[in-house]
Amino acid sequence: MNFKADRQTQEDLNLPGKFKNNSIYSLFNKVNSTGGERLLEQLFVQPLKDAAAINQRSNVFRYFHHHPLDFPFDSDTLRQMEDYLRSNAAGKWQESVVLIRKKWMQQLGMGKDFQPILENLRLSIAVLNKLPDLLLSISHAPLFGRLQEVRNILQLPGIQELLQYPAGKELSFSKAILFNNLLRVRFRDHMDVLLRFIYELDLYSTVGRVAAAENLNYAEALPAEAGMISIEECRHPLLKGAVANSLHLTGSNNVLFLTGANMAGKSTFMKSFGIAVYLAHAGFPVAAKQMRFSVMEGLYSSINVPDNLQSGYSHFYAEVRRVKDIATDVSEGKNMVVIFDELFKGTNVKDAYDATLSVTRAFAGYPNCFYIISTHIIEVTEALASVPNISFHYFPTIMEGTVPRYTYRLQKGVTTDRHGMRIIHNEGIIGIIRNGKHFEEGLLQDNRLT
Structure with a gap:
């Protein structure tokens, strides 16, 4: 089985999205061919769980990063x-008969199918003729x-006979039949291998670029027994000028x-971490900087868990169900992030305090898993202080002054910041309400809002 990342996780982290300009997938979807795009989607949606396979794929991307290919x-x-x-696609003789018939039909002015086939044959030969030099460039x-x-x-x-045919020389009808049979019948499976190889080069060179x-940069995958995640200067890949932070678990x-x-x-920060974990496994x-x-x-x-009106789930119950699903996998001994x-x-x-605690x-109690958990209920940190891990x-x-500034730098400890009401005052919310057309001052009992 592949690495698991369910739909909610993918949406939280904005991972998929062929037609979304701001998705992580779209960041890499700069390929030159539809075949390269198919391959990108295949690799992107199926992260791996084998360290050797991950490092092998990563090394290929790294090579084309440092050795750019002009596709x-x-x-x-x-x-x-x-x-x-x-x-x-048909057998050798059937394919030849079809081609001869189309040629005759064209000569009789009764069909136009032969010329496109001939043009596509020339085009295919031109593609194959580029492969020897391409192989040398990436040897x-x-x-x-x-x-x-x-x-x-x-x-x-x-x-070899096809590759040695003089470039630009007009294809005779007999040569067209021969080469057509070579490509579409005799070596049909081999052509699939060559096309797949071309699409792979498209993908590898694009990701490297x-x-x-x-x-x-490229992460190093270790066996599961290593039990660690270390990221230096992790940032969100879609935010220009994003502040980077490090963590070691x-x-x-x-x-x-x-x-x-x-x-x-x-x-x-949590999204940046999750995206890095997902991409690294792919x-x-x-x-x-390093991972x-x-x-x-x-x-x-569990970042943007929606309610479910069709199922009658409130937002809170949707959260509970989400935690339950995660708890089920964790309790089965799976190594999860x-x-x-x-x-x-x-x-x-x-x-919320009791449940979070x-x-x-x-x-x-599951040291084989890694967690990042955020909360605004800072009081719960006192009760958790005795948990050593x-x-x-x-x-x-x-x-x-009265304006908050954010460093976006992760620090050790627990925040003491309580600036919510200051931000509300800065936005003038209370004044907007009190200065409304039908506001009655006498109904306001709490003078702290003034």
Whole structure:
């Protein structure tokens, strides 16, 4: 099975989204071909759980990061070649008869099918003729047998005859029949291998190019037994000028309990961490200076849990169900990464305090998992202080007069910031209400609002 990241987690972290300009997928979707895009989607939605496989894929991306490839094909050409190879596939003699019939029909003025086939054949030959030089340019790429597989195909006698046909020379009808049979019948499966290889190069070179442009780096995957996640200068890959933060989690320090004011950076930090974990397991480059991690079995987040009117779930009950789903996997001994942003914010403060305390303590009893848990109920940190594997961090707020300033820098400890009412006053909310047309001063009993 692959690394698990359910739909809620993917939406929380804005991972998928072929047609969303601000998704993590769209960051890498700069490929040149539809085949490259199909391959990107396949690799992106299926993160891995094997350290060797992750590092192997990551090393390929790294190679093309540091050895940029000028991809020599355009999307239309490859699409036409793919359509040509996959249309009207038949046996050798049937294919020849069909081609001869189309030629006769065209000569009699009764059909126009032969000329497009001839053009697509020439186009396909031109694509194949670029492969030998392309192989030379990437001869040191860590493609683990793929290069040799392609070389072997290009050395086949029939393919050699095709490659040695003089460029620009008009194809005779007999040569067209011969080459058409070679590509669409005799070596049909080999053509699929070559197209797949071309699409792989499109993907690898594109991801490497994006990594170079966005200053991304490559994580090192470790066996599950290593039990650690270490990220230096992790940032959100879609935020220009984002402030980077570091964190180190181990089995004896596997719960990061986070506090801080609204807008101080908690949610962005947790999303940045979750995105890095997901991309690292997919072998893709991450927005961090350095990252080492033991492979995990999945990633859960609870950041933007919606209510469910159709099922009759309130926001709080939706949160409870979400926590239950996560607890089920954790209790089964699975190695999970879990992100909770403001646990139980859908209920009253007393219940939220009790629930946050109980759930955090319970999850902390599974040192094989890693957690980031945020809350605005800072009083709960006192009750959790005795749990040895919980570390407390916060994002500070600096008041400059009556205006808050946020550093977005993670610090050890627990926040003492209480600036909510100051922000409400800065926005003039109470004045707007009191200066309304039908406001009655005599009904206002609480003079603290003045």
